[in-house]
Each structure stands twice: as C-alpha cells, then as structure tokens.
Amino acid sequence: MSLPSIWSAMAGTPFSIRFVQVGEWRTRVLEAGAGEALVLMHGTGGHLEAYAHNIAPLARSFRVIAFEYPGHGWTTLTTRDLEMPDYLAHLDGLLDELDVRRAHLSGESLGGWIALKYAAARPGRVGRVLLNTPGGTMATPEVMERIRTLSQAAADDPSHERIKARLEWLMADPSSVTEELIDVRRAIYAREGFAESMRHLLCLQDPQIRRRNLVTEAELAAVVGPAVVVWTSDDPSGPAAAGMAMANGMPDARFELIEGAGHWPQWEQHEVFNALALEFLTGS
Numbered sequence: 001m002s003l004p005s006i007w008s009a010m011a012g013t014p015f016s017i018r019f020v021q022v023g024e025w026r027t028r029v030l031e032a033g034a035g036e037a038l039v040l041m042h043g044t045g046g047h048l049e050a051y052a053h054n055i056a057p058l059a060r061s062f063r064v065i066a067f068e069y070p071g072h073g074w075t076t077l078t079t080r081d082l083e084m085p086d087y088l089a090h091l092d093g094l095l096d097e098l099d100v101r102r103a104h105l106s107g108e109s110l111g112g113w114i115a116l117k118y119a120a121a122r123p124g125r126v127g128r129v130l131l132n133t134p135g136g137t138m139a140t141p142e143v144m145e146r147i148r149t150l151s152q153a154a155a156d157d158p159s160h161e162r163i164k165a166r167l168e169w170l171m172a173d174p175s176s177v178t179e180e181l182i183d184v185r186r187a188i189y190a191r192e193g194f195a196e197s198m199r200h201l202l203c204l205q206d207p208q209i210r211r212r213n214l215v216t217e218a219e220l221a222a223v224v225g226p227a228v229v230v231w232t233s234d235d236p237s238g239p240a241a242a243g244m245a246m247a248n249g250m251p252d253a254r255f256e257l258i259e260g261a262g263h264w265p266q267w268e269q270h271e272v273f274n275a276l277a278l279e280f281l282t283g284s
Contacts, residue, residue, distance in 0.1 A: 020097050032055050045151045046072060138238050229255050240255075
C-alpha cells in the first residue's frame, strides 16, 4: 500500500505500518518511537491518518501505536453490529499481540469512549488517559442523526463531495479539510463491503443501543490514573459542559479547552494539542 502525501508530517521520523491479527480482525497498526506505550485511537468511521500531525512529536517521547478498529479503515470489515465490548476486547487483544503490558491511552470521539471504558475495566493496564472530544456520556438525538446521515451517505457514495461534507462536519474551519485527507478517506470508503460495515458501526447512533453502552458514573469514578479531557470552542458533538462533567466525575482529572477547533483539535490545532499532550503525558 503506497503512502499518501499526508504523511509528509512524519518526515524524519522512522515508522512502520503493518497488519496484526487480533482474533478475527486483520488490524492495521502504525508504530513509531520507543519507550512507554502510547495508544492513539480515532473516531467513528475514522482511520489512523487522523493523527498524522501528532505521531512524530509524540514519538520523541513514547512508543506510539495508532490502529484501526474492526470495521474501520483498512482493518477487516464487519458484517455485524459492534458495541463497546467488541472494541474493548479488540484493544485488549491488540495490546497482547504487541506485547504491551501497560499503556497510556489517547482517544478522540469514539476513541475517547473506548479509552474511558477500558481504563475503568482494566486500571492496571492503563497509565495516563487523554480524552479528546470524547463520546460516551451524551445521547443527543440530532447529533446522532447527523453523524448517521453524513457517515452513511459518504460510505454509500464515496464521492469527493460526500467525503468532504463528512470531514467538514469535524472542523471549525472547512479549509482544514485538505485534498490529501479527502483522498485517503475516499480510498477507504470505496472498499468493497465498506458501506455495509458502516451500517453496523453506526449502531451506536441508535438511541436504544447507545443507551446500554454509555459511560456510567461508576466507570468515570473507576478511572483512577491521571486524566485530561480536551474540548474545543466549536465541537459539533456537544457543549464544553459535557467535557467538564466528565473531568469532574474522575478522581484525578482536569479539563482543557482548545480554541479554534471542532471535533479534531489534534488536526486543526495540532501544535497546541501536541504541546498539551506532551506536558500531560510526560508529567512535566
């Protein structure tokens, strides 16, 4: 698989992209750097290129691992609904396959939801937790419907216009959506079987299914390690108060707001995000 020019941000940083078998899932994984493990997790319908501007700076201090969930990216597509237990089991299995006993977790949107749930369930296996516009505590019908509509439309018809519209929903500034990013996502969404896979991934946008997967107050209280919740000035998924409530529900957490960004501050304001992440994750 040739690498798109989006990875120019990685110039000078050695990294590898390979597939790792995790149970039934042939999982696409990127690794860079050395030291303590730091796992980066993307959002619904996403892929590891979401962290193209973050991996190199983070890899100077950590063994960075970015991967794609079942049904996402170039990982094996799914023919059944996937809920939180499926994602947690996959993360657990991936860490086993990569011989990672303990890792810091950094998750965006769905990735933050997974990180929260995993940190609560496996505290001995998790260090610091960086939650970037995380999902998991809200069930706002209009937001869920918007995500479902835009995502499925892009999967059913992976045209330039549909993919661009889905990506622009993530951003405060539509010009943040580059042609390279559109091309990367178009290639993924054009995979045979991806439209069906997307329907199963979007089950978490169904109110009844979502309700049984939401993060509970008990789970927030069980995230014992240091945590930070990052929200933004223009997040389309919900108000900053939702992020503040998450931080307040954890024993050792703080809240940070990044201005001039939507749902992808790690992309739109990557210099600010990288500085914040390194300060928090290194404890310095």
